[in-house]
Amino acid sequence: MRPGSFSRPRLGGIRFVNSLPVDAGILTGAVPSAVELVQGTPVELNEKIAAGRLDLGPVSALWYAQHHSDLLLLPDLSVSSRSPVQSxxxxxxxxxxxxxxxxxxxxxxxxxxxxxxxxxxxxxxxxxxxxxxxxxxxxxxxxxxxxxxxxxxxxxxxxxxxxxxxxxxxxxxxxxxxxxxxxxxKPFVFAVWVVRRSFYEERPEDVCEVYEVIAQSKEWGEAHLPEVLRLAEEKTELPAAVLRHYFETLDYGLDDELLEGLKLFWKYAVAMGRLAALPLPEFAAVTGEPERVIEGGVASILKKALDGGRLSLEEGTRLYHEADLHDLGAAANALNLRYNPESARRATFVVDRNINYTNTCITLCKFCAFYRLPGDKSEGYLRTHEEIFQKIEELIAIGGTQVLMQGGHNPELGIDYYEKLVRAVHSRFPQVHIHSFSASEVWHIAKTSKLSVQEVLLRLKAAGLNSLPGGGAEILVDRVRKLVSPLKTTAAEYFAVHRAAHEAGLKSTSTMVYGLGETIEERMVHLDLYRKLQDETGGFRAFIPWSFESESTEMPLPRRTGSEYLRMVALSRLMLDNIPHVQAGWVTEGPKLSQLALLYGADDFGGILMEENVVSATGSDRLYSGVTKEEAIRLIAETGKTPTQRNTNYEIVRVFSPQAEQVLA
CATH class of the missing domain: 3.40.190.10 (Periplasmic binding protein-like II)
Structure with a gap:
């Protein structure tokens, strides 16, 4: 390995005999190497690559496709078959x-x-x-x-x-x-060799050296079949003749015909819901061939966006991995100024209150630490109308204009409860915009009340509902949703609610909670699905991304970084060319990152909420359960922009001086 390498590269090897013709040269020492060879079943190798405990090695062909945004293929390496395979x-x-x-x-x-x-x-x-x-x-x-x-x-x-x-x-x-x-x-590809993208970016020379070792070991295996057969006999106790015939059925390359078979398999996997979208195979540059499949550099993709072109999923994924963060932010900010020219001098925010009317829920989402099961008398609750009124009065006292009511999927609450609640709030506080009930809540109401989604929305609108929040989206790819919230709405059901809302004259917002085990490609699919519905209805006012906090949940996933958040804000602005506003969410990211987000494509600081209970239930030490109106004004002013209070429709309510000392209008 090159000087300065701090550890030996960790190379995976399939425990079955099928990869012996590739690994035998390394195993026998015939091909000298400084790698650490770790063997396992395909599933074990997948998991080790995902956890960062292996740097390179073979993985299942489907697993690669599901995680390809974090991986690069190694050329001319696979376990494939053009005939009956026997294994x-x-x-x-x-x-x-x-x-x-x-x-x-x-x-x-x-x-x-x-x-x-x-x-x-x-x-x-x-x-x-x-x-x-x-x-x-x-x-x-x-x-x-x-x-x-x-x-x-x-x-x-x-x-x-x-x-x-x-x-x-x-x-x-x-x-x-x-x-x-x-x-x-077509032939079938069972496994491919990959390198973790992050490892390749950190140690490209080492990757090239390890690839050369693998290639030499593969050549040695082809030239020394008797030695390979001896190893295979020891491993399985099968006769050499059986093993020889088996190896003759296998192909260890990755030519165009094999790639065609692989892509056809992926196409069917998409149709079956095993993949969110067809992956774009990318090869590590280890033998002089082009490193990327997409033509043109990152600069040309950014130029395309700035020229008004719509970015593809592949281009968005590539920008995430390859674009310099500041270049990405600059392009997103330029687009934001085109969509919202007034944001060059001001940043808006809304004075609202989040009210969780119940924490009783039967959906059992793995990422949620807020819910309590029906029958929980000690911690479960259902707010009374008077409790909700008191909270709204406190909102009005500070000049608030929007109430965000959201809660669990309480099996005892049907359309009658929600109609009475909305009608009571609207009757008592007609000046307050009721921006409430996520798509999954609406779906739950319809199911509980045995009504259509359209009927539920029309009845709630008649009672006084003004718009819908984008909550409950998480990642709008069913592979992910089945893992983290299998009892919640599917992606299609989520969008069906928002489509029906827009058709009923109710605007809504769009959201993403990333860091739930999804791939970067799946994040791009999520954005594209919003983009497609917006093309049809034009009903989304804004997009709000934030990261998942895993503390006190059933999903102990790693925390996301601040740079990743800024990257997602910028990509949201670049990909969502038809949604007018991008909000800087402070609940999981904190005020400082939200300030930076105003320079990375966001034009709006979002709502102050006054209280936040769902995300803060995780108990994370870096969460914020609310900011005051004065804090929002100060934080915006610190960016050099004019703090500007808006309502839900993005109409200006008040403009504050940059020094946040007085109202200007």
Whole structure:
């Protein structure tokens, strides 16, 4: 490794014999190297790469696609097959088509194979398989299952025992690579070699050296097949003839034909909901070939945005990874000044109050520390009308104009409760804008009351509801939502509520909570979905991004950084070319970062809230449960902009002097 490297690069190796022709040169010492070779199942290697415990190595082809924004491919390396592969087998008691509704056991050691089985079952045979992780003994379908999906060495050994009469033959045997080839005419790629993007950026010379070691080891394996077979025999106790035939079915390159097969697999994975969008393969520059697939540099992408062009998901992803933060901020700020020229001299804010009317909820989101289950008498609550009125009176006393009522999905509350609440607030405080109830709350009301979403919105509007907040969005990709909030609205249901609201004449806002385990590509998908609905309805007033705080939740994920927040604010402004305003959220980021965000594409400081209970329930030491009106004025003034109070419709209420001492208008 080059001088100054502080640790040996950590290289992954597949524990199965399928990667021995690539790894044998390193394992035997025939190819000298300074790498630390760590072996594991495909799932284990995926997890180690994700956790930063490996720097380079093979990962499942589907897992790469789901995390490709954090990874770079290494060229000409894969585990693929252009023919029956023998190590990805489905043993079944019944024909393939009769597996509909039947239980299929899987040992859980792979990532790509279950997705392949889902695609073949759904697209070719018209059903979704019921796959469950279970303990599987070689040669025996578990008693409670109708089939077993077996991969790697276990599949080879099971197949060998059947052929030699050592175990009973199941009624049916399906080689999934053969099934795929017969259906699509394409080869199948099971695993690809990757490097963590951050490691490549920090130590590109080391990556080039390790890649050369892998390439030499692969060449050594091709030239020394007897030695590779000896290692494989020791590992599996299978005859050399079986192993030789197996290795002949595998391909360890990544040529255009293999890439075509891989992209077709990803296309079906998108259709099945396994991927949010087709990934853009990017290769690390280790052998002199171009590093990026997208033509043109970062500067040309920024110029495209500044010239009024709409950025693609791939361009947004590339800007996130490659653009200099200050260049990104400068471009976003320039666009903001084009959309909101008055923000060159002023920054707006709204004096509002957040009121959580109930914390009782049955949605059980993993990221939430606020909710309490029905029946919790000690900490669960439902605010009375008088309690809510008192809070609104305190808001009006300081010149507030907007109330944000949000709460849990309380199973005891239907449309009658919400109509009475909205009507009571509107009747008593007609001057206050009721900006309340997230899309997931509206969906819950409709479900509880057995009404359509449209009926709920029209009744609430008639009672006095003025607009909807964008809460409940988190990440609008169902792969992520199934992981963190499986009982909440899907992305399609979320947008259905906002579309219905816009059609009913109710404006709304849009949001993102990032840092929930999503990829950067999925963040871009989230932004693009908002952009597409805005093209249709024009109903979104503003976009508000903020980061996830994991303390006291079921998701102990790492904290996001301030630079990441500024990057997301800037990208939001660049991607959302049809949403007029971007707000600087201070709840999770803090006032100082919100000040900076006003120079990175945001034009608005958001609401002071007066109180914030949901995010602050995490107990994080860096959260802010509220800022005062005076603090908001001071913080904006410190940026050199004029503090300007607005209402929900972005109409000016008051303008304060930059010294925040007096009202100017």
């Amino acid at each position: 990805v087998l489905l043993f079944s008691r019944v024909p393939f088509r009769q597996l509909k509704g039947k239980s299929i056991a899987f040992a859980g050691k792979g990532w790509t194979t279950p997705a392949l089985l889902e695609i073949l079952s759904h697209e070719r045979h018209g059903f979704l398989p019921r796959i469950s992780v279970a303990s599987i003994r070689v040669g025996q379908i578990p008693p409670d299952f109708d089939a077993a999906l077996v991969i790697g060495d276990e599949a080879l050994e099971w197949d060998h025992r059947i052929r030699n009469g050592l175990v009973p033959s199941p009624s049916y045997r399906f080689d999934l690579a053969e099934e795929w080839r017969g259906w699509t005419g």
